[in-house]
Amino acid sequence: xxxxxxxxxxxxxxxxxxxxxxxxxxxxxxxxxxxxxxxxxxxxxxxxxxxxxxxxxxxxxxxxxxxxxxxxxxxxxxxxxxxxxxxxxxxxxxxxxxxxxxxxxxxxxxxxxxxxxxxxxxxxxxxxxxxxxxxxxxxxxxxxxxxxxxxxxxxxxxxxxxxxxxxxxxxxxxxxxxxxxxxxxxxxxxxxxxxxxxxxxxxxxxxxxxxxxxxxxxxxxxxxxxxxxxxxxxxxxxxxxxxxxxxxxxxxxxxxxxxxxxxxxxxxxxxxxxxxxxx
Amino acid sequence: xxxxxxxxxxxxxxxxxxxxxxxxxxxxxxxxxxxxxxxxxxxxxxxxxxxxxxxxxxxxxxxxxxxxxxxxxxxxxxxxxxxxxxxxxxxxxxxxxxxxxxxxxxxxxxxxxxxxxxxxxxxxxxxxxxxxxxxxxxxxxxxxxxxxxxxxxxxxxxxxxxxxxxxxxxxxxxxxxxxxxxxxxxxxxxxxxxxxxxxxxxxxxxxxxxxxxxxxxxxxxxxxxxxxxxxxxxxxxxxxxxxxxxxxxxxxxxxxxxxxxxxxxxxxxxxxxxxxxxxxxxxxxx
Numbered sequence: 001x002x003x004x005x006x007x008x009x010x011x012x013x014x015x016x017x018x019x020x021x022x023x024x025x026x027x028x029x030x031x032x033x034x035x036x037x038x039x040x041x042x043x044x045x046x047x048x049x050x051x052x053x054x055x056x057x058x059x060x061x062x063x064x065x066x067x068x069x070x071x072x073x074x075x076x077x078x079x080x081x082x083x084x085x086x087x088x089x090x091x092x093x094x095x096x097x098x099x100x101x102x103x104x105x106x107x108x109x110x111x112x113x114x115x116x117x118x119x120x121x122x123x124x125x126x127x128x129x130x131x132x133x134x135x136x137x138x139x140x141x142x143x144x145x146x147x148x149x150x151x152x153x154x155x156x157x158x159x160x161x162x163x164x165x166x167x168x169x170x171x172x173x174x175x176x177x178x179x180x181x182x183x184x185x186x187x188x189x190x191x192x193x194x195x196x197x198x199x200x201x202x203x204x205x206x207x208x209x210x211x212x213x214x215x216x217x218x219x220x221x222x223x224x225x226x227x228x229x230x231x232x233x234x235x236x237x238x239x240x241x242x243x244x245x246x247x248x249x250x251x252x253x254x255x256x257x258x259x260x261x262x263x264x265x266x267x268x269x270x271x272x273x274x275x276x277x278x279x
Numbered sequence: 280x281x282x283x284x285x286x287x288x289x290x291x292x293x294x295x296x297x298x299x300x301x302x303x304x305x306x307x308x309x310x311x312x313x314x315x316x317x318x319x320x321x322x323x324x325x326x327x328x329x330x331x332x333x334x335x336x337x338x339x340x341x342x343x344x345x346x347x348x349x350x351x352x353x354x355x356x357x358x359x360x361x362x363x364x365x366x367x368x369x370x371x372x373x374x375x376x377x378x379x380x381x382x383x384x385x386x387x388x389x390x391x392x393x394x395x396x397x398x399x400x401x402x403x404x405x406x407x408x409x410x411x412x413x414x415x416x417x418x419x420x421x422x423x424x425x426x427x428x429x430x431x432x433x434x435x436x437x438x439x440x441x442x443x444x445x446x447x448x449x450x451x452x453x454x455x456x457x458x459x460x461x462x463x464x465x466x467x468x469x470x471x472x473x474x475x476x477x478x479x480x481x482x483x484x485x486x487x488x489x490x491x492x493x494x495x496x497x498x499x500x501x502x503x504x505x506x507x508x509x510x511x512x513x514x515x516x517x518x519x520x521x522x523x524x525x526x527x528x529x530x531x532x533x534x535x536x537x538x539x540x541x542x543x544x545x546x547x548x549x550x551x552x553x554x555x556x557x558x559x560x561x562x563x564x565x
């Protein structure tokens with residue numbers, strides 16, 4: 001028996017994702033008229049975003065436009081931010097996730113998150129993965145071993161740490177820590193990954209390794225990645241969505257396949273934003 | 280500009296050196312002061328110290344005999360104090376650090392309480408525990424009064440150590456669908472344990488040193504206490520009594536002070552050992 005069976009059965013809860021009859025495209029994350037406030041201040045306005053299943057969608061836009069906030073809306077991490085208030089519709093994997101009664105623990109199991117700064121727990125490498133697995137009901141040692149080994153192999157860390165699984169995770173390098181955090185998320189067998197500038201705190205070599213890993217995971221997970229780095233968005237993204245501030249709040253000005261958006265943007269601000277990067 | 284730039288390095292180095300030297304001097308002064316107290320207590324108290332001293336009851340109003348009843352009373356008072364204050368302090372600290380964005384009023388009142396003279400706590404304990412709750416002059420009344428006194432100090436220290444943890448633990452756990460309770464119990468509390476131990480040690484220090492608040496809550500009967508409802512004389516009160524009320528009691532006071540000092544160091548060592556062990560095993564089993 002593998003460890004999936006110990007985890008909450010995901011597909012029992014999921015309903016078919018939104019299907020577009022014309023293109024056969026399935027959207028895993030869909031927001032409609034999503035707005036967010038911090039106290040009185042509006043940070044996101046009327047966001048209607050579609051993130052296609054199994055593809056990499058890059059969320060781009062200037063600093064402070066609310067990209068990270070939008071990411072936090074998707075896994076409802078906004079519930080934990082003091083003063084944050086979200087309206088509008090959010091569907092994840094075909095399930096309404098915007099409701100107060102939504103099981104956020106189950107939602108967050110299905111939608112993993114990678115933070116800007118690697119955040120390994122002050123535990124051993126092994127326990128960084130075992131701790132969340134145990135909390136989700138995987139207790140048998142053999143299943144833990146299998147899940148942890150698989151996840152570490154998936155992120156290409158296994159060869160580097162297999163002889164020191166009980167060493168402190170904080171003793172790893174920055175790039176290794178970030179891959180450990182990805183392994184920790186992947187060990188829970190999520191369907192989607194939210195990544196908040198996962199490479200911005202890493203050195204160039206580590207960036208290359210992590211980008212390669214993200215590209216390798218394409219097709220197996222739905223990925224929504226916030227990035228400041230347009231070159232990275234070009235390298236990685238299948239789809240791109242651009243947020244732009246208007247009256248202090250981020251609005252979604254354009255979204256579509258990366259090739260279309262980069263080569264023939266429809267909105268004037270997109271064109272200007274992309275041009276500014278080339279200069 | 281050029282002249283200033285030329286002059287500055289030497290001016291800086293002189294003022295730097297003066298500042299550095301005065302800081303060193305200040306630090307040495309503090310260390311010397313502490314050393315003086317310890318050496319004085321050791322010097323004057325060591326002669327009095329013996330196995331008999333810590334295991335027998337006093338005689339001749341403390342000039343002869345030992346301090347066994349006070350030692351037991353002090354430990355019992357401290358036990359009551361810690362048993363009441365620690366869980367409450369840690370629970371309040373968790374609430375303040377994790378759940379109460381608007382805990383300002385409570386935080387402010389804790390800070391005010393922390394600065395309150397201990398005699399005020401004593402008066403409160405006398406009115407509330409001794410009379411209203413009818414506990415009389417007892418170890419229970421004294422311990423609970425001390426608990427009220429150390430609560431703000433321990434709570435604030437625990438809150439600070441929880442707040443000092445990186446936000447990545449809390450958000451990282453949440454993003455992995457780990458419940459808030461498990462995050463706290465398995466990760467945050469063990470990781471904050473060294474800080475919590477410092478808070479508890481601060482509380483122990485204050486409780487062991489306390490005299491005023493105990494005078495009219497636990498009393499100063501120097502018999503061996505047989506229960507928590509017995510009156511008992513704490514070591515600090517014994518020191519006060521020996522040095523102020525008993526002619527020729529100085530040597531006994533110094534001996535008692537030495538025992539108190541050793542006890543404080545011993546208990547602190549035990550607290551740190553337990554906290555390190557608990558933190559390590561918890562994090563290992565997370």
